[in-house]
Amino acid sequence: MSDIRDLFTDEVVTKALVRDVELPGGAGTLALITLDNGFDHTKPNTFGPGGLMSLSDALDTVAGRTELAAVGVTGKPFIFGVGADLKGVGHIADRETALQIGRLGHSVFRRLGELPVPSFAFVNGAAMGGGVEIALHCTYRTVSSGVPAFALPECFLGLVPGWGGTYLLPRLIGPEAAIKLIIENPLSQNRMIKGRDVFSLGVADAIFEPADFLEESLRWAAGVLRGETTVVRREPEGDWTQTVEAARGLVDLKLRGSSPAPYRALDLIAQARTATRDEGFAAEDEALADLIMSDELRAGLYSFDLVQRRAKRPAGAPDKSLARKITKVGVVGAGLMASQFALLFARRLQVPVVLTDLDQERIDKGLAYIHAEVGKLQSKGRVSADEASRLRGLVSGSLTKDAFADADFVIEAVFEDLAVKQKVFAEVEEVVTPECVLATNTSSLSVTKMASDLKHPERVVGFHFFNPVAVMPLLEIVRGDKTDDATVATAFAVGKTLRKSCVLVKDAPAFVVNRLLTRFMGEVIGAVDEGTPLEVAEHALDDLGLPLTPFTLLQLVGPAVALHVAETLHEAFPDRFPVSANMAALVASGKPGVYGAGFSLDPEAVAIFGGGDSPSTAEEVRRRALEALAEEVRLMLDEGVVAAAQDIDLCMILGAGWPFHLGGITPYLDREGVSSPRFLAPGVASLPA
Numbered sequence: 001m002s003d004i005r006d007l008f009t010d011e012v013v014t015k016a017l018v019r020d021v022e023l024p025g026g027a028g029t030l031a032l033i034t035l036d037n038g039f040d041h042t043k044p045n046t047f048g049p050g051g052l053m054s055l056s057d058a059l060d061t062v063a064g065r066t067e068l069a070a071v072g073v074t075g076k077p078f079i080f081g082v083g084a085d086l087k088g089v090g091h092i093a094d095r096e097t098a099l100q101i102g103r104l105g106h107s108v109f110r111r112l113g114e115l116p117v118p119s120f121a122f123v124n125g126a127a128m129g130g131g132v133e134i135a136l137h138c139t140y141r142t143v144s145s146g147v148p149a150f151a152l153p154e155c156f157l158g159l160v161p162g163w164g165g166t167y168l169l170p171r172l173i174g175p176e177a178a179i180k181l182i183i184e185n186p187l188s189q190n191r192m193i194k195g196r197d198v199f200s201l202g203v204a205d206a207i208f209e210p211a212d213f214l215e216e217s218l219r220w221a222a223g224v225l226r227g228e229t230t231v232v233r234r235e236p237e238g239d240w241t242q243t244v245e246a247a248r249g250l251v252d253l254k255l256r257g258s259s260p261a262p263y264r265a266l267d268l269i270a271q272a273r274t275a276t277r278d279e280g281f282a283a284e285d286e287a288l289a290d291l292i293m294s295d296e297l298r299a300g301l302y303s304f305d306l307v308q309r310r311a312k313r314p315a316g317a318p319d320k321s322l323a324r325k326i327t328k329v330g331v332v333g334a335g336l337m338a339s340q341f342a343l344l345f346a347r348r349l350q351v352p353v354v355l356t357d358l359d360q361e362r363i364d365k366g367l368a369y370i371h372a373e374v375g376k377l378q379s380k381g382r383v384s385a386d387e388a389s390r391l392r393g394l395v396s397g398s399l400t401k402d403a404f405a406d407a408d409f410v411i412e413a414v415f416e417d418l419a420v421k422q423k424v425f426a427e428v429e430e431v432v433t434p435e436c437v438l439a440t441n442t443s444s445l446s447v448t449k450m451a452s453d454l455k456h457p458e459r460v461v462g463f464h465f466f467n468p469v470a471v472m473p474l475l476e477i478v479r480g481d482k483t484d485d486a487t488v489a490t491a492f493a494v495g496k497t498l499r500k501s502c503v504l505v506k507d508a509p510a511f512v513v514n515r516l517l518t519r520f521m522g523e524v525i526g527a528v529d530e531g532t533p534l535e536v537a538e539h540a541l542d543d544l545g546l547p548l549t550p551f552t553l554l555q556l557v558g559p560a561v562a563l564h565v566a567e568t569l570h571e572a573f574p575d576r577f578p579v580s581a582n583m584a585a586l587v588a589s590g591k592p593g594v595y596g597a598g599f600s601l602d603p604e605a606v607a608i609f610g611g612g613d614s615p616s617t618a619e620e621v622r623r624r625a626l627e628a629l630a631e632e633v634r635l636m637l638d639e640g641v642v643a644a645a646q647d648i649d650l651c652m653i654l655g656a657g658w659p660f661h662l663g664g665i666t667p668y669l670d671r672e673g674v675s676s677p678r679f680l681a682p683g684v685a686s687l688p689a
Contacts (some may be wrong), residue, residue: 084127
């Protein structure tokens with residue numbers, strides 16, 4: 001067993017700074033503990049052994065003071081606390097050391113709920129994981145309406161909230177709401193909630209505006225201490241056991257048993273109903289120790305590192321000083337995808353956006369969609385009435401491309417046909433300035449060919465979004481053979497402002513995500529064409545916990561789009577990307593996929609795939625698909641499609657929903673033993689031992 005402090009030698013210690021505050025109205029003295037690691041909000045407060053001991057020392061100080069009326073905890077500007085310092089966790093080599101992590105957190109945090117005087121958490125900024133749990137241990141909680149992110153993301157990483165969260169939260173707000181925060185949100189792309197949601201769920205007892213949050217919180221605390229303010233908490237509703245079992249069924253559907261963390265969290269929530277505090281905390285310690293030693297956590301930490309570090313420092317991105325300023329955006333097309341682009345650009349860049357299309361009816365339809373979406377944002381409180389009016393005013397339509405004359409960035413969203421896109425860019429080039437960036441959202445076509453006949457091919461760049469545009473975080477930025485640094489730098493700058501994670505990709509057929517998904521789908525469909533029952537192939541890879549089964553993905557993408565990408569890749573790599581005749585027949589039938597009403601299998605669509613006499617077992621389909629993915633990744637790396645294997649992992653996590661707990665596709669294929677030679681250079685991106 002090692003001392004956990006030895007594993008956190010580079011910990012940025014969050015200090016617990018104590019000062020006295022005289023509460024208004026003669027309510028007495030409150031010892032206010034401010035959590036602060038000495039940096040601004042870009043380096044949030046976290047808790048390693050040093051931070052926990054600093055908080056423990058502060059609590060030692062206040063616990064011995066008999067004159068205090070209360071103790072409060074708050075954070076530095078914009079940040080309350082974002083949980084455990086995970087840098088050393090991946091290096092823990094034995095379970096007993098892992099057990100220390102849970103026990104230390106519990107021993108410190110629980111003191112906030114066991115002081116001789118009431119404790120108050122004043123949640124002034126972002127709170128996640130252990131930061132949320134500190135607040136839960138306090139007697140009372142206030143929250144700022146400006147809190148941008150509040151979450152218990154542990155299940156997303158392969159852990160459980162192990163410092164009181166699974167015991168305290170369901171007893172505070174009931175099992176259904178607790179399951180939403182502890183399990184459902186983390187498994188839904190690590191969704192966060194905001195300050196107002198924290199209050200409406202009953203996690204906080206009061207909510208105040210950011211401008212005078214601490215002052216109003218102290219005033220409210222004084223009222224509580226004087227007995228003038230009564231805190232009423234609703235009793236948890238519903239059948240506890242039934243709620244937990246229903247959630248277990250949903251986790252089964254989503255993960256199919258591929259990650260242990262959500263199941264352990266459900267066990268702990270179920271136990272919290274009757275367990276004592278000591279029993280609940282001890283059970284969390286045991287679960288945390290087991291999960292810290294699991295492969296899933298190591299994988300989750302690798303994924304976390306990709307998303308938090310590599311995504312913010314894209315490999316190969318030119319110096320950002322080369323980026324051009326964007327004052328107006330043009331969108332060619334007014335269909336659904338184009339309308340999504342227009343709204344996203346207007347909302348994030350806050351510049352005029354103009355749509356063009358072939359007739360006024362299409363433009364009006366696109367603008368109506370945008371106005372409706374803005375209305376939804378307003379109704380959800382995500383934009384104010386003034387912001388909504390401004391957004392609607394920023395987006396306009398035009399029947400001619402002359403409207404692009406003063407645009408700095410034009411993106412096309414027209415039919416996926418090379419000749420059509422070449423024609424569009426030729427028309428746009430006639431009216432825009434030589435410096436205007438021309439971006440294509442193509443999912444598979446050559447950016448280089450698209451620009452080949454232009455006077456300025458150097459300003460054409462691939463700007464490949466994923467659907468739905470506002471939700472999916474990945475943006476593949478594709479550099480053509482002649483694309484210059486200024487254009488690529490501008491694309492990265494725009495992508496960052498759009499709040500997307502950008503990955504630089506070589507101009508290769510279907511780029512990264514679509515190339516791998518098409519290879520994967522091709523193997524599964526090929527097995528069905530050969531005679532494997534569709535249901536067997538459909539569920540052969542369930543143990544991965546992918547967000548969609550293969551034919552469900554086909555239904556979402558649409559058979560016609562999938563066939564087009566397959567044909568594009570077949571032209572480039574005929575040996576590895578066959579075009580299924582049955583798939584072409586499905587497209588010709590006009591059916592949306594193999595599923596019909598109520599998402600039950602459509603017998604007519606399934607019958608299209610019949611005819612083969614060489615069925616495979618589920619394990620054979622699984623192995624075939626994984627080996628094909630491994631081969632394709634190896635070839636993509638050899639071709640230099642991306643800078644490194646980590647970029648493929650990042651693309652698949654953010655663009656294809658590759659499960660976070662699998663730790664990226666390349667280390668997973670390594671662990672499965674289907675990649676040869678190994679993708680990862682020693683010490684570069686391998687999972688911690």
